[in-house]
Amino acid sequence: MLKRLTPREQFEQLVANFEPLIRKAFEDAIEDIKSRAEIGRIVERLERRDIDGTMKALHLDPAAFRPLDTAISNTFNGGGVATTGRLPPLREPGGGQVIIRFDTRNVRAEDWLRDHSGQLITNIVDDQRIAIRTAMVSGLERGLNPRSTALDIVGRINRVSGVREGGIIGLTAQQERFAASYLEDLLSGDPARMRSTLDRARRDKRFDRSVMKAINEGRSVDAELAGRMVGRYRDRLLQLRGETIARTETMAALNESQMEAMRQAVDGGVDPTTIVKVWHSAHDNRVRDSHREMHGQEVGLNGKFISPSGAMLAYPGDPSAPANEIINCRCWMETKIDFLAGLE
Template identity: 40%
Template structure:
């Protein structure tokens, strides 16, 4: 039995991320490509938030390719878990001793992707992921409606702000659709800063890490001239910023979901062997391993080296329960999940397992 190191698990998760990120980006691109702007403007005028989401095509089918990539990450994790499982040889079972250097192992048991627990996790996780995206978009649309009504913005303008404008490529870009409400507010703040004409306020734009620095000259010249940035340039800069925030959103979703699914697959590899009676749950323990760098949550660092018998969840200082890093099945919220890079190390008491087989 050999657990992968945290670094090896992180590298595996990174290899899984791009496919999940692309699936998210393609889902949002699909939303933009099919939009009927006049219908969207009318629904916004009527304040029909859920109808706006329906018109945009936000549903489970839209995100099914992303759910499939999460499933692939789960399978990758299950494969890792199966390789981490110990294998007893026939001779070990007969003699009742454990000496892996001298024994020939039996064939490993397989992993059942059609297992009821696996299918339930995949359904629940897909539902959680899609519901989270929909909730974000619902909050975003409400925010746009509120801001648009307060400023007297034409609903068509609000619709364009939501889905973006058609560029030279013939595709819409620069909209806030797909972002969180907070990210959409960041984009609105950029527009306000650049259009303000206040040099101090405009210069705040340069503090935004996701801005396109190639467009900084436009803002610099406007500040020197004591003028606001021209409306067309404001839209150009804000659109580029929005697109980069969308890329960031995709990256974060991919990072979180790849690690969560991989960890869930590893956990299920052990669960299936325990349920089949091949391992005793009391002989399997898990240890929480925090990444330990400056990006590690303080709460997760406090959990470092916390040991639990299999099936008993880890507990954060706030009381949140997780069976493994990224687990949401016991109610752990986004503050414990997003961007988590912690790992769980499994240990099987082989002496106890051999005695159990006598």
């Protein structure tokens, strides 16, 4: 006999199914942008110091992230179907059966998906433009070769895989600042600054010996080697970016779809006052202290969970909450109906 999954196991299974799809959709979008960038035109525009023209040659627009939009929509639908699917049979006061099927085409559902995905993609694109524009201006001010600057942006082709690696595209503006400061420290010739690069968690440790050798010889890291090191560093920051987006967006889509499934149950006749939401912590040492304290907190369907920080969240990963309450959150929400309370 097959074991019936607990609510937590069901949620974890949904996360395991959909999180990789969202991560891959983001990665595919970035790879597509890099592969379609017009290198020759970018170089030509940089030679003219035409920043706006260079940005156009990158073809960085929201349409490139449609796969991400689709992945989030599929996750939302999967979460909603799972929520309605685990509801026990419902009966009207007269004894008739109440059928509740999750409808992604519901106006509320469509509005949330359109607004949420649209805002996410807009934020990603805008942040990209800031990071890339900053790198272009810096390259021009430092008198770097335009082609070198162009390749720093889109990445250099790996001769083995044929894929561009190490570019700025895909990173947040803050991540690119980290990468830029990493390069500056490697080229500084200052032993203290160079040694500090060995503390960067996302560095490629295979280069550590080269850094120590340069320090011991009283020189900076060779410029070409430093470029390769920063390229690997950017790749790992991009991987982190994809993982963060995947985790955060999976949680938001699955939990919002739970909410929408319950709203649709209310549309079908369930008394909204019988619906309860329960916050569950992930129960490990990676959980935020504030979220650990929220474990077991119960509120009604339209109620808000209250964090010790004062933040109010409709569910774990609520996009309306401060970033420090939702980024990489792994808590989950359980929705329950008190069937003994009856139907409207």
